[in-house]
Amino acid sequence: MFSKGLKNTLKLALGACIVGTSVAAADFPTRDIRLIVPWPAGGGADAISRKISNIAEQDLPKSIYVENIAGAVTATGLVQMTSARPDGHTLGVLTYDSVITLPRGQMVPGYGLENMKLIARITSEADAIVVSKHSGINTFEELVEKAKANPGKVRVGVAPKGSGPYLSAYQLESLLDVDFNVITYAGSSSAEAEALLSGELDAAISSLGDFSGIIESGDAKGVIELTSVQNMTYTDVPTISSKGYDLQTGSFIVLAAPKGTPDEAVEVIESAFKTAYDSEEFQSWLAQVGVTPDWLGSDEVNGWVDALQEKTFSLMDDLNL
Template sequence: MKRALARLLGCLATALCLLPAAHAQSDYPNRPITLVNPYAPGGPADTLARELAARLKERLGQPVVVENKAGSAAMVGTGYVARAKPDGYTLLMGTSPGIVVGPLIERTTYDGLKDFDFIGLVANQPVVLVANAKLGIDNLQDLVERARKQPGKFNFASAGTGGPTHLAGEMLRRRANIDITHVPYKGAAPALQDLLGGQVELGMLSVSPALPFIKDGRLKPLAYTGMRRSSLLPEVPTMSEAGVENWNEISTWYALVAPRGTPAVIIQKLSAALTAINAEPAHRQFLAQQDGSIENMTPAEVTAFAQKDKAAMTELLGALEMLVK
């Protein structure tokens, strides 16, 4: 009888200890949330993070403060969130370079998949292959034929080594069996400057920064790296449509993620908020202007999405001998 009573009292004590935590989860959020952007202010990720923060505030009823923690191709900010308390008050604008590519090519303090709980996909931004219009290259097939006749003649600019703009060019090189040389830049702006000036012939770039020069005729769009055409460039074929076989989509994707161990009830509440935001016409229009597609995914689906991307990038980076030893 005494043992049974002791066990009962022990269970009651445990339940009482858990009550504050359970209440905190059901009451979430009851104070401001920090959304970490692992890039510098003013860039595409920052613009997207601030748009998302404003709309999350409306849905959750608490301020969502964007904190920029740039450095090491998104790995500084990503690592910071991996070490944060898993209580839902520190979130990350996770990106493909920080979550997938970075840990594959450098030793990091975190595992991009194991150290995070994925909430949902915020946006997906593929890349466009463009050529200086003075080259007179009208389509991808024209480029492939000329590149095969003159191996090593053409260079392609990217916004940085290891990012989607670089890896999209490397995949094209391998899939189309052409010899083109990568020229990395520190961002899209200097890459565009040299591309327009003729110092490089080709560019793999996000659509938004390249679009004004496509519209004024100085750049010729040849192909889009997504699986569907861009709404901003509906006349430009995808790589697959342009004849590149076995094309794997390469894009800059943004996911809302939390430190591993964040309570499931909080993950689900944030997932529901993101789904509701994605249905807002004003938000959809905003993303369309950024060439960002909306793909509603459950936490399990976005986790599988990141795992698939890691498998594809592991294969490509292995072929390029860029995997960390």
């Protein structure tokens, strides 16, 4: 049995711990928050991350600064994120490759979702086929017709092997009974945009938001979106389901922190980003660039990732990838 004096001492110590935790949570963040974007500046993930963090920091006592650390299909930046002190002051952005390509390939030692604490999904974007103005293609039907007439000749740019757009290209070949010349590009979609501009590519697969700049300039045109839901920003781009095909592929933005980050810090971060997500400024901006707002909080995002991996890995098994 504990003595009365020892009991009182334990109560005081426990009370001090509770007060200390509350104070720590109330004080977070104590310095600027580093948000690692594992892609080069200028791509869609970078733009979305910068926009929402600029708004989110208005709800915090400290700033959020974005750092682009590209390489190893997002692993270079995200390994740095998971190696940081788990105190909420370092965050990272996950995309399709972070959730699917890297775990599937197990190619980067030290990388794994088990080393992360997922906070929220912010956006989702359907893949789309965008054609260069140099290609002479103006519609989805013309793309299919040209590919059938010229097997292996229509040049379609995608992200590296195993990526979402890469899988989309091969699913499209099977669905449409065509044979593309599929060309992979490392890095963000900006490399494919440059290839479309120069005429190096006839078409590319990524989100319409990723190619918004060259679409607006008239240098490229979206001819189909791989979804069943009409994009309300690009209303002139039909869905593939409207053409009688069933195919839905795309990417997303997920916010994460290192494993072990305190729940109190995660709550503060999630709250600030949800407020930014709900803001008229962010929603209007997403509509302008053609990206779909698609929030899932910390209570739901892990289950969604698990289901996505199960479905996608099964497809990759079928394609021997």
